[in-house]
Amino acid sequence: MTAAEDKTRRPGGDGAAEPHDPARASGYTDPPERVGFFTDTSVCIGCKACEVACKEWNALPADGFSLSGMSYDNTRELGASTWRHVAFVEQTVPDGASGGAPDGAVAPGDRPLLGLTPVEPASAPGGDAAEEPPGSKIRWLMSSDVCKHCTHAACLDVCPTGALFRTEFGTVVVQDDICNGCGYCVPACPYGVIEQRPDDGRAFKCTMCYDRLGAGMEPACAKACPTESIQFGPLDELRERAAQRLDALHDAGVPEARLYGHDPDDGVGGDGAFFLLLDEPEVYGLPPDPQVTTRDLPRMWRHAAAAGVALLCAVGASAAATAVTAVTARRKASA
């Protein structure tokens, strides 16, 4: 079976259709609500508690000790042993972007939300700072990334062993007791999340703490997060909460706030783990328009099937013709 299994809500499909329920589509008759993560990066303090809590709970190995030079990010990316990754982005932005609220007493809603340091213009000899436009400011973005648990998960589509499976919570989990290390899932992921562990060959990624979910516990990263940047819960609730938060930020003069991965109409049918970002997704290392890489498989299969039939027909015709010819020839020979 392939991604063609679902015809109700394909990317670009009919938006009026029932939202796709991946658990039900995967044969769970009365599944619990689909759960997910809403990561609100506007309150992330970059503490990396999520990374450590994840490693502690899942007993993942450390990933090496080297300074990356990428701001305070030394984890670099998601991988077989890093299932949460906090990105750090240092930016220079024009003054007036978020932070220009009036002085004095503030009322809720009448406020900026980001810490901005004025950049000293043209102060020092030879410094790059001299190239900054006067009044520009420093902005330091932090964002905890994780497996998106896509509604249409290509990793799942391509897994030949059934090691990747859709859980009753609508999440996508690799079963390390099944995985044979073929690695098909790795290029299939549109986000570059899943990875094979070099010393082992098997593929690993975030399970959204499948073992904890079964016991009614929240994932370790969400539980640890000091500022509720990582929120866990039923996906529908999270989407509502995210929409409210987005409105609040827009009202507060943060027009650059946007959601990412929340839309069931996007290229992966919406993410089970979605984000509130303060800049373009690329800035955080996220693909701007992710597509389930098996998107074209159904069409390809249909083409393949048609081609196969055609081929069969051709072969059949050819065989028949050959047979006729042969018979004719034999007849001719015997005549």
Add this chain to the structure above:
Amino acid sequence: MRDLRRLLGEWPVYRQLTGGDPTGRGSAAASPRSRCLTPRTAGADRVVKSVCPYCAVGCGQEVHVRDDRVVQIEGDPDSPISRGRLCPKGAATLQLTTGAARRHQCLYRPPGAGDWQPIDLETAMDMVAERVVRTRREGWEWEHEETRVGRTMGIASLGGATLDNEENYLIKKLLTGLGVVQVENQARVCHSSTVAGLGTSFGRGGATTFMQDLQHADCIVIQGSNFAEAHPVGFQWVMEAKARGARVIHVDPRHTRTSALADYHVPLRAGSDIAFLGGVIRYVLENEADFREYVTAYTNAAHLVSEGFRDTEDLDGVFSGLDEAAHTYDPATWQYEDSPVQASAGTREPVADRRTQDSSDDPATQGAGGAETHGSGGAVAAPRPHRDDTLRHPRCVYQVLKRHYARYTPELVEEVCGVPQELFLRVCRDLTANSGRERTSAFVYAVGWTQHTTGSQYIRAASVLQLLLGNIGRPGGGIQALRGHASIQGSSDIPTLYNLLPGYIPMPHHRAHQNLDSWIDSARTGKGYWHEMRSYVVSLLKAWYGDAAQPENDFCFDHLPRLTGAHDTYATVRAQIDGACKGYFLMGENPAVGSANSRMQRMGMAALDWLVVRDFSLIESATWWQDGPEIESGELRTEDIETEVFFFPAAAHTEKSGSFTNTNRWLQWHDAAVEPEGDARSDLWFMYHLGRRIKERLRGSTDPMDRPLLDLTWDYPVSGPHDEPSAEAVLAEINGTGPDGSPLTDYTGLRDDGSTRCGCWIYSGVYRDGVNQAARRRPHQEMEWTAREWAWAWPADRRILYNRASAAPDGTPWSERKAYVWWDGERRAWVGHDVADFPPGLAPDHVPAEDAVGVAALRGDDPFVMQADGKGWLYAPSGLLDGPMPTHYEPQDSPVPNALYPRRGRSPVLLQSSRPENRYHPGPDEPGAAVYPYVVTTYRLTEHFTAGGMSRWSPYLSELQPELFCEVSPALAAERGLEHGGWATLVTARNAIEARVLVTRRMTPLTVQGRVVHQIGVPFHWGPNGLVTGDAANELTAVVQDPNAHIQEDKALTADILPGRRPRGPALPALVAEYRRRAGVTRTTGGLDTPEGDRR
């Protein structure tokens, strides 16, 4: 057949065909293991409530135990402080406590040996006991300058802030019993100036509020703190405030993760905060933006200062009373104007007859760290000074203050701090708009303020400002002094500090305190609860010396060893190098990395006879003799080092019971979840059994020096396989007992006749009704934010201090919005959201009799019940050694002159100690100043902990910040040819280190006095040992100290930076020497003028 069907049923394809999962990628694909998966916590035999052992936020933890092994540690959702959350360090506690890095075997390094040898615990304990007895006897001093001291200077100890209160109690008790005065811990190097600053301002040295209350602030100024990074879980309360619309401002030399979440960041030059705060004070005064009713009623604004007082504005940068030669002030002229003689009733001593000079700032005893004794009891001053309620009298505090800060204009702030005027004024407007009757603002700081030569005055400056704005004692207001170790507040309250006894009772000074009466009379106030000091002291002596303490022998006052001056940790290191101090205990502290001038620390240890290190792993302070930087550079040779070194593996917080006091002043109990493995033991076990062994050795001794030890009460029940002493029994002793032996309810039950016993008077009540109140754990969802049934706060379970000030003088709330504690006229009681920090039935309009003393002398509008005059001190007439009002001085090492007082760069009374291993840089007016041209500031990162002993051995934390780096601006990188990701060498007159370079716009060059000042940030967590290694930032720092608290200046120094790695071997000291030569550094460089180069 059944087996076949079962087997078939395991085949996913069969399940796909027969089950409800036609896709074959859902339930049909679930492996048997996936279908049976349970969390490992599900099989736990028990879940033990605990508290995170890292910083002082005090997050609740749940320790899951299966088969007597800890299998998981997570946040406790019930905790009102953390609400189940943990930072990366807290989340790594499982690895900390159960990881492979922990040692479980005692080790011994004989003199001159090249390696450790295993040793059994019993033998090691006996050897240490023998050495303590011997070194003590050899170094015993009965007299100093012909007065009794009864002590040994041969032994010292360091550490306590990571330990339980009960452990600190036994350390201090046993060592004091042995006559050891050099007892110190991290509080000295982190927050001692907090105690001096807050204590003299308000009467107590702890944070005035609790972190959760920050959610009610309308504006939060975080300055001198990197809140989000160093206290991430506490920062959730800032985020709560922000979500409610509060303004969040971060003032800091660097743009940090805190700045990233603040409304705006104000970069300023490290070491210039008093100028900044002074500027805000001036703004408030000039615009009359102070909360006048509050200021008039609750502060000393109306009190008149003596005619003899001269301000720094009058004397070009110094206050009256300076002894230029001795570098000390005689603070006599700082006092209030003489108050009229107030006759005293009955047998109580006449108030006016008592000296109005506090012994803590007596020139004769200066250096003995007296300012810190105001941690719970203000400095002595006249209880009823003359007042001018119009605040117009030229000598009233309000006018004195106004004149003092008149020149702290926005222009000056820009000139000194490098903060543009408009940005500075924005802070002023935000703060004043969010303070007053309806609104409150909070200040949050940490060691960015404390670790300066004027650190105590930094804290004073914030105190003055918050008093002027009426933000003390009110919800959403206050000053939160963020503490950095799990129980560093506790190790100040139950002090493993040389100058204090439990509850901030001063250690007696050999000259000023020759008997019980003179001791008490020179320290206690005439008014308020600190007048009852005799009850606290006598009860402590009864707790320690039991039946031996009797009225006839001054309750064994002479059993206490005496101070003769500064015996702080840096004085101890000097004494080690000079050969006077020969034995050293390190208990959870790593000075070879964490203390200023770490090379000097190691040189001190190399001169010891014996060293005891108690820790989880082999930290740098345990192995310097084998592989330390001086071995590498050739300055020391292992075989020449005669120091015996003992390593004792320590038990983790999961392996012992006890209480931590967090930054809220809350005592939180943690229960042992499992027994420690191998030789690992608690510090309670170590001190108890060491004391027991020493007592056994000295049993029957008639030598008078052994009497205090033999009289020391030391009977604690033991249990378990290791004979662990009962921490709860120690807590009960700390709480104290009444005449009938039952636990005290609070400190008002203490008596001065010997009928009560109490180990720490300010903790009295923690074992009220015989119940461990620190172990209270009512879930926060069931309580309001003050969480009054969670843990226990000192004093007397009060959550916001001075909360009488949350009501107007008439006892009604200042506003509905900010109601907290108010007077209920019908019940004639103070009621509200907290225990009133006030006599419970004292009416707001109460005016005491003229001759009343002590608690009876408190007026109904005296919210500062520990202060000599009941008021918050805008002006400190006593208690501090460097002035009654904060004044901007430059740091010891500074690139610029003092723009305020060009002829007075540094504080005239800072403590310098120029020695070959601790040289200072030329000042801006000295030749060679340009050799060390850049400002350096040191700091913490979220991912590591202090000197690294609890993080650099953790793979999960180490991978997050794997190397020492320095942060520089693109401009500085260009100026010095530094490459992002490359190496840099930083050089000071003390040492040189190398670090990877992070070029970042988060570092902002500042324009100060017309020139560009570059700042370099260096985190201080690394050292040569552990999974991730690097040079220690403290190789660069100098020992130069605040005179009040003896804290060192780590947060503002100067250095040179050049591209590339530092030299190896002998070339390293050669580089440092070459720099010194180029800069012309001698023992008098940096403002030293005394021939011996030591100004103390």
